[in-house]
Amino acid sequence: MDKTDISKAQTRVKDDAEPVLLGELENYVGFHLRLAQSASFKAFRRLTGESSLRPGWFAVLAIIHHNPGITPMALSRASGRDKSTITPVLRELLHEELVRRSTNPADKRSYALFLTPAGEEKLAHLAACAAEHDRELDEIVGDKKQEMIRLLRRIVAVLD
Amino acid sequence: MDKTDISKAQTRVKDDAEPVLLGELENYVGFHLRLAQSASFKAFRRLTGESSLRPGWFAVLAIIHHNPGITPMALSRASGRDKSTITPVLRELLHEELVRRSTNPADKRSYALFLTPAGEEKLAHLAACAAEHDRELDEIVGDKKQEMIRLLRRIVAVLD
DNA sequence: TATTGTTATACTCTATAACTATA
DNA sequence: TATAGTTATAGAGTATAACAATA
Numbered sequence: 001m002d003k004t005d006i007s008k009a010q011t012r013v014k015d016d017a018e019p020v021l022l023g024e025l026e027n028y029v030g031f032h033l034r035l036a037q038s039a040s041f042k043a044f045r046r047l048t049g050e051s052s053l054r055p056g057w058f059a060v061l062a063i064i065h066h067n068p069g070i071t072p073m074a075l076s077r078a079s080g081r082d083k084s085t086i087t088p089v090l091r092e093l094l095h096e097e098l099v100r101r102s103t104n105p106a107d108k109r110s111y112a113l114f115l116t117p118a119g120e121e122k123l124a125h126l127a128a129c130a131a132e133h134d135r136e137l138d139e140i141v142g143d144k145k146q147e148m149i150r151l152l153r154r155i156v157a158v159l160d
Numbered sequence: 161m162d163k164t165d166i167s168k169a170q171t172r173v174k175d176d177a178e179p180v181l182l183g184e185l186e187n188y189v190g191f192h193l194r195l196a197q198s199a200s201f202k203a204f205r206r207l208t209g210e211s212s213l214r215p216g217w218f219a220v221l222a223i224i225h226h227n228p229g230i231t232p233m234a235l236s237r238a239s240g241r242d243k244s245t246i247t248p249v250l251r252e253l254l255h256e257e258l259v260r261r262s263t264n265p266a267d268k269r270s271y272a273l274f275l276t277p278a279g280e281e282k283l284a285h286l287a288a289c290a291a292e293h294d295r296e297l298d299e300i301v302g303d304k305k306q307e308m309i310r311l312l313r314r315i316v317a318v319l320d
Numbered sequence: 321t322a323t324t325g326t327t328a329t330a331c332t333c334t335a336t337a338a339c340t341a342t343a
Numbered sequence: 344t345a346t347a348g349t350t351a352t353a354g355a356g357t358a359t360a361a362c363a364a365t366a
Contacts, residue, residue: 011262013272014229021226022238025219028290029297029305030200032312035240037197039320040190056356059185066181069174073324078182080195082358087326102171109324109365112173130188137189140314144307145189151308152192154300160199216333233347242335247349269342269347 033155043136047129057098058130060089061115061123064099069112071104080160098122193315203296207289217258218290220249221275221283224259229272231264240320258282 093099098119253259258279
């Protein structure tokens with residue numbers, strides 16, 4: 001199998017035409033998960049491309065849309081990122097006036113987040129890109145989609 | 161342009177106890193792919209943890225092991241990363257003497273890569289971590305593993 | 321004392337472009 | 344001219360720790 005022979009150290013360059021072997025990696029879910037995520041991410045960026053819409057914005061806008069009045073802390077928990085990671089994203093979204101905030105009289109440390117009309121529009125556009133992207137994925141996974149999502153969700157629930 | 165009805169603009173902070181809603185994201189394969197990959201990555205790092213073994217090294221060591229004499233260019237293609245991304249990884253692996261290289265008489269621009277015995281050992285340790293990690297994943301996906309890998313592979317083949 | 325959000329900082333992974341030395 | 348590999352640089356994405364204001 002392996003061309004490894006310690007007695008005579010090899011020096012020959014592997015022929016470029018020979019197929020690359022991946023060994024045990026081939027049968028690891030984690031390895032394919034990484035490659036698939038990377039491919040999916042790139043494909044999504046190709047769709048949103050020119051509009052300079054960061055993929056990271058999408059989840060934040062969607063979560064605020066579906067949870068109007070959510071706080072930055074709750075947002076950071078919901079998106080699985082540290083609060084310090086959320087701050088610059090929100091700063092940019094506030095600066096572009098896609099998100100607005102209102103102070104919370106009950107707790108002056110925090111505030112409530114909402115989408116502006118422009119934010120709703122931007123989200124709608126991103127959602128259209130995501131829907132198109134997911135149609136590509138749907139074609140690939142076919143009737144196994146729900147099974148697939150169920151398994152991915154279990155991976156997150158157990159490992160994270 | 162302004163669709164906001166000021167009189168009804170919301171300001172109430174969303175109750176922290178309310179569950180966060182994700183809307184259409186819930187039904188997107190790409191979204192769950194991202195979360196699952198992140199969870200799997202973190203779990204793998206927890207396993208290799210102290211040994212200061214970068215997850216990025218694993219694929220490079222495994223590919224060289226299974227393809228002795230591979231060139232940096234072929235390695236970059238095989239791992240789906242740019243050649244400039246491979247250079248610093250190889251520099252570190254060469255410095256730690258996990259990888260050695262020999263010049264190629266037929267083409268002096270390039271060289272052949274091999275694992276040293278220490279590199280084989282390191283790879284074996286990483287492989288043990290990966291195997292343990294994949295056992296965790298196996299428990300989660302159960303008898304759907306092959307189906308899962310097949311779908312992930314198709315996603316890469318179609319989108320990448 | 322604990323928590324919210326901000327800031328400073330740093331680390332990982334990645335890519336593009338310019339460069340060199342070959343081919 | 345084209346390709347292999349290196350270097351310089353930059354940009355996402357992420358995290359930790361220290362901090363000010365508030366609870």
